[in-house]
Amino acid sequence: MATMTRRSGSQQGFEQLLEYIGEHLDFESGFYNDAYMDRRITARMRRTDTDSYRAYRRLLERDDGEREELLDSLSINVTGFFRNPDAWDGLRSVLRDLTGQNRQVDVWSAPSADGREPYSVAMLALDDPEIDADRIDILGTDINHEILRTARAGVYETSKTTDIADELEPLSEIEPYVDRDGNAFAVRDGVKDMVSFEQHDLIRGDPKGTFDLILCRNLLIYIDSAYKVPIFETIEGSLRDGGHLMIGMTETIPTEMRDTFEAADKQHRIYRKR
Ligand SMILES: C[S@@+](CC[C@H](N)C(=O)[O-])C[C@H]1O[C@@H](n2cnc3c(N)ncnc32)[C@H](O)[C@@H]1O
Structure with a gap:
């Protein structure tokens, strides 16, 4: 699914976006697998009505709030007491x-x-x-x-x-x-x-x-x-x-x-x- 999203969008746009995130958002995108990154990014793109990786990168460049929102959604901090109780x-x-x-x-x-x-x-x-x-x-x-x-x-x-x-x-x-x-x-x-x-x-x-x-x-x-x-x-x-x-x-x-x-x-x- 992630690959399909990228094919219908642009592989190059995706890679440039990851590069931007690595350089400007204090986030080591290289540690995480592409499918994971793509899921979080496309979710933010849906929320912001953005239809390409390039357009989303431009949005990040001009919008401090969106940079924060993306960082938040990337920080994979889901947890809980007694997660998986069994x-x-x-x-x-x-x-x-x-x-x-x-x-x-x-x-x-x-x-x-x-x-x-x-x-x-x-x-x-x-x-x-x-x-x-x-x-x-x-x-x-x-x-x-x-x-x-x-x-x-x-x-x-x-x-x-x-x-x-x-x-x-x-x-x-x-x-x-x-x-x-x-x-x-x-x-x-x-x-x-x-x-x-x-x-x-x-x-x-x-x-x-x-x-x-x-x-x-x-x-x-x-x-x-x-x-x-x-x-x-x-x-x-x-x-x-x-x-x-x-x-x-x-x-x-x-x-x-x-x-x-x-x-x-x-x-x-x-x-x-x-
Ligand atoms: C999904 S949580 C898991 C927390 C807990 N172990 C659990 O299962 O509920 C993942 C955590 O890994 C942390 N993390 C990400 N990269 C890390 C790294 N390189 N070294 C240590 N922690 C990292 C994140 O900040 C996040 O809090």
Whole structure:
């Protein structure tokens, strides 16, 4: 579909538009696959009634607001508490096992987006009597500084598109973990104390520490295949031997890395470093 759109438009116009975005919008369009970029751009073109890539580029050149809108729609920051709830059953078992070994357990959520993923790990640990939350430390990292500000604040709003109470459904109760004021849900200190946030680029950044469990979910789907291996090298370098990696439900381990990771719980996309 994306190719068809480009053929009926202009390949050259599309490439020039990507070049413009790379140079003027502080966005590394080259990291993301063309189909993804095309979907987001054509959606903005529909919203602005623009009928060619060239015309859209001219619109970006003259309209600051549209540059902001496009950046917003490109920042792929969709996330949620307990995203894909079934997968969290797999994670629950891993956390029970790890904390049962009577030692410190280090968890890395990368990318963390606005923090709802690492906070979900903390809430799950506090909520499950068989997980020893006192032994768990969680780091959340993302490339996007702005989104990390939201993560640190830890306040989320129910809106037309997001139902926070619904997202928190996997917990036995929510009151111990969030302070609810109408549509606003503020993560409580007991949860926040388990999580810290830092900016980090999974493609160009160095490995970070030695973790027992890494969650790298729902970034690979947008990334051009050339950049998947660097991401997995960062992960491999940050995971202790035998450590666990969880990826997104629609994601796979790149062929080049299949000797490094073996399936621990295939159904929930959990792997173990050999
Ligand atoms: C769709 S969200 C996924 C968040 C969460 N893991 C989840 O599954 O809900 C993708 C996030 O990746 C971040 N991101 C994009 N490129 C990145 C990179 N090179 N390094 C680290 N984070 C990146 C984006 O800022 C965005 O917050």
